[in-house]
Amino acid sequence: MKPQPLTTGTIVIAFTLSMIWGGNFIALKLGMGTLPPFWSAFWRILAGVSVVLLWAWTQGVSMKLERGERGPIFALGAMFAVQISFLNLGVDFTSPGYAVVLLNANPVFTNLFGHFSSSEEDLSARRVVGLALAFGGVSFVAFGTPDAALAPRPGLGNFLMICSSALLAIRVIYTRRLIQNLHPLKPVVWQMGLALPVFLVLAVLFEPPLLQPLTWVPVAAILYQGIAVAGLCFVVWTMLLRKHSASTLSMFGFSVPFFGVFLSAMIFGESLSANLLVGAALVTIGILIVTRRPKQVEAASISGVDRASEPVRTRL
Numbered sequence: 001m002k003p004q005p006l007t008t009g010t011i012v013i014a015f016t017l018s019m020i021w022g023g024n025f026i027a028l029k030l031g032m033g034t035l036p037p038f039w040s041a042f043w044r045i046l047a048g049v050s051v052v053l054l055w056a057w058t059q060g061v062s063m064k065l066e067r068g069e070r071g072p073i074f075a076l077g078a079m080f081a082v083q084i085s086f087l088n089l090g091v092d093f094t095s096p097g098y099a100v101v102l103l104n105a106n107p108v109f110t111n112l113f114g115h116f117s118s119s120e121e122d123l124s125a126r127r128v129v130g131l132a133l134a135f136g137g138v139s140f141v142a143f144g145t146p147d148a149a150l151a152p153r154p155g156l157g158n159f160l161m162i163c164s165s166a167l168l169a170i171r172v173i174y175t176r177r178l179i180q181n182l183h184p185l186k187p188v189v190w191q192m193g194l195a196l197p198v199f200l201v202l203a204v205l206f207e208p209p210l211l212q213p214l215t216w217v218p219v220a221a222i223l224y225q226g227i228a229v230a231g232l233c234f235v236v237w238t239m240l241l242r243k244h245s246a247s248t249l250s251m252f253g254f255s256v257p258f259f260g261v262f263l264s265a266m267i268f269g270e271s272l273s274a275n276l277l278v279g280a281a282l283v284t285i286g287i288l289i290v291t292r293r294p295k296q297v298e299a300a301s302i303s304g305v306d307r308a309s310e311p312v313r314t315r316l
Contacts, residue, residue, distance in 0.1 A: 004243045014252040017233050022259030024229045025096040026267055031221030034212050037088035038203035047226020049192040055235050056185045076187055077194025079171045086164035094157025095146035097270045100260030101280045102161035107287045108134040109169030134286025137279040144275030254284045
């Protein structure tokens with residue numbers, strides 16, 4: 001089906017999803033005041049996989065793994081577990097504003113690593129310029145100094161966020177290859193399901209269940225991350241991809257770091273330092289340059305190739 005033009009309603013929905021994704025880091029930070037990183041990951045992924053499984057059931061999608069799918073899916077699950085571990089530990093150590101900018105630099109790593117993958121596009125001069133700008137922005141943020149109250153170990157936290165961003169890029173490339181031969185819902189569900197026992201074992205071995213008495217705040221934070229981010233956003237984004245070009249919709253992703261930064265400033269009072277704002281701007285501009293598609297390539301999306309090559313988007 002030919003991609004439809006964006007309507008005012010679609011634009012409002014896409015920006016709302018970006019704001020929800022940006023708020024994911026705020027919810028993570030709020031929740032980890034009570035739930036340690038691995039327990040937070042366990043409860044969040046449990047809520048998320050339940051919602052996505054329900055969606056898969058309503059769509060009549062079987063989750064049974066066929067012969068030859070188990071090895072690649074188990075490898076994806078391992079990557080997912082490591083990437084989310086780095087994400088949660090990174091958010092615990094640094095501020096939400098810095099975390100959201102660094103993780104959302106993952107398209108930079110996707111394009112860099114994709115150059116060495118036969119299934120991805122080669123680097124052009126334009127994309128090299130965009131990567132250079134985006135890496136400059138990552139450096140601005142990585143070597144910045146977040147508010148001490150929000151970032152007990154900012155250097156380590158920023159480093160872990162960069163590692164998580166790089167692993168997310170590898171996972172995106174790997175998922176793109178997987179969904180050429182299986183339904184896109186399968187890797188989404190299985191990567192979460194396989195990671196659950198990993199997070200549970202790590203949490204039981206290394207963390208207390210609670211850091212302070214449980215209140216409605218961490219519960220709401222987990223439900224927000226699991227139901228709103230991993231569930232609602234997943235379903236709505238999938239519905240948008242059925243009607244509109246993935247490359248067009250991806251443009252709204254550039255607003256996620258700014259929503260995250262300003263939500264952190266509003267809720268936590270995080271200061272908007274020059275490092276943070278300049279870094280976010282450079283990352284956004286760089287990604288925009290890197291992901292902008294030539295007109296002849298964009299025209300090819302009419303055949304549906306564009307949407308098929310885009311993995312179902314989740315921000316966990």
